[in-house]
Amino acid sequence: MTQDDLIDIEIKLLMEGIFQVYGYDFREYSEASLRRRLTQWLSGSGFATLSLAQSHLLRDRELFDTLLRGITINVSEMFRDPAFFKAVREQVVPHLKTYPFVKIWHAGCASGEEAYSMAILLLEEGLKGRFRIYATDINEEVIRKAQEGIYPLHEMQHFTKNYQQAGGTGSFSDYYTARYDHAILNSKLRENIVFAAHNLAVDADFGEMNLILCRNVMIYFKQPLKERVLGLFDSSLVPGGFLCLGTKESLDHRRISDRYEEIKPRTQIYRKRYAKR
Numbered sequence: 001m002t003q004d005d006l007i008d009i010e011i012k013l014l015m016e017g018i019f020q021v022y023g024y025d026f027r028e029y030s031e032a033s034l035r036r037r038l039t040q041w042l043s044g045s046g047f048a049t050l051s052l053a054q055s056h057l058l059r060d061r062e063l064f065d066t067l068l069r070g071i072t073i074n075v076s077e078m079f080r081d082p083a084f085f086k087a088v089r090e091q092v093v094p095h096l097k098t099y100p101f102v103k104i105w106h107a108g109c110a111s112g113e114e115a116y117s118m119a120i121l122l123l124e125e126g127l128k129g130r131f132r133i134y135a136t137d138i139n140e141e142v143i144r145k146a147q148e149g150i151y152p153l154h155e156m157q158h159f160t161k162n163y164q165q166a167g168g169t170g171s172f173s174d175y176y177t178a179r180y181d182h183a184i185l186n187s188k189l190r191e192n193i194v195f196a197a198h199n200l201a202v203d204a205d206f207g208e209m210n211l212i213l214c215r216n217v218m219i220y221f222k223q224p225l226k227e228r229v230l231g232l233f234d235s236s237l238v239p240g241g242f243l244c245l246g247t248k249e250s251l252d253h254r255r256i257s258d259r260y261e262e263i264k265p266r267t268q269i270y271r272k273r274y275a276k277r
């Protein structure tokens with residue numbers, strides 16, 4: 001048995017323990033990604049092996065939280081992949097405008113940048129008072145951060161560039177106030193967003209969504225978990241609703257794929273058909 005085989009066994013045992021103790025289910029996350037994250041966590045933890053860390057992790061919530069931070073990659077940015085947001089503005093929003101009220105779910109929203117970007121886009125497109133965004137993540141710590149809507153000031157230059165490339169019609173600096181080295185987003189952006197903890201691996205669906213975004217989340221999941229999550233989205237989306245995935249993700253060869261049509265090749269924006277085939 002190689003060292004890597006042993007590490008994989010330790011990971012399996014630890015993930016089972018974490019599920020039993022804390023209810024977080026990482027048992028269906030891709031092995032390669034877990035191995036990378038856990039090895040990184042271990043090197044800064046003071047423990048020689050995962051087996052030695054295990055009894056502490058299962059008894060010490062604070063220690064477990066440091067591991068949780070290591071496993072869930074919470075990197076995000078405003079108007080990430082500007083071409084994607086431009087496509088949403090030009091090809092999805094005209095359909096959303098035909099509804100009196102639209103409901104949007106950002107699954108795996110990390111620290112909220114994507115949800116705030118959507119709020120800005122919809123306000124600029126004249127949907128004020130006609131939408132609600134549900135932004136969820138497994139990690140409660142990042143949800144608290146998302147609720148605050150405060151980001152490092154030095155990121156604003158990059159976010160402004162993204163906003164402009166995404167077809168922003170105003171001035172990005174109107175959406176935040178600079179204070180010391182932080183940018184505080186306008187509280188009016190938060191009015192239409194509900195932030196909540198939700199675990200895609202174990203929790204239930206959300207009803208009657210017109211648009212669901214789950215970008216750069218399922219890349220860490222194994223196939224059965226991907227199928228489960230896509231099933232959740234399928235039962236949460238109204239016919240004619242839109243499902244948006246990350247640039248490295250697609251619905252190809254998925255169980256639900258024949259009920260969806262990509263609005264344009266390589267946009268990763270799929271529309272749910274009205275009638276089942």
Ligand SMILES: C[S@@+](CC[C@H](N)C(=O)[O-])C[C@H]1O[C@@H](n2cnc3c(N)ncnc32)[C@H](O)[C@@H]1O
Pocket residue numbers: 072073074075076077080107108109110111114136137138139142198199200201214215216217246
């Ligand atoms: C790389 S971030 C993507 C953030 C944002 N969607 C974007 O594309 O910029 C991935 C997020 O997925 C969340 N995540 C991982 N597993 C999850 C699960 N089972 N349920 C809900 N969120 C999960 C992580 O906590 C993390 O915040």
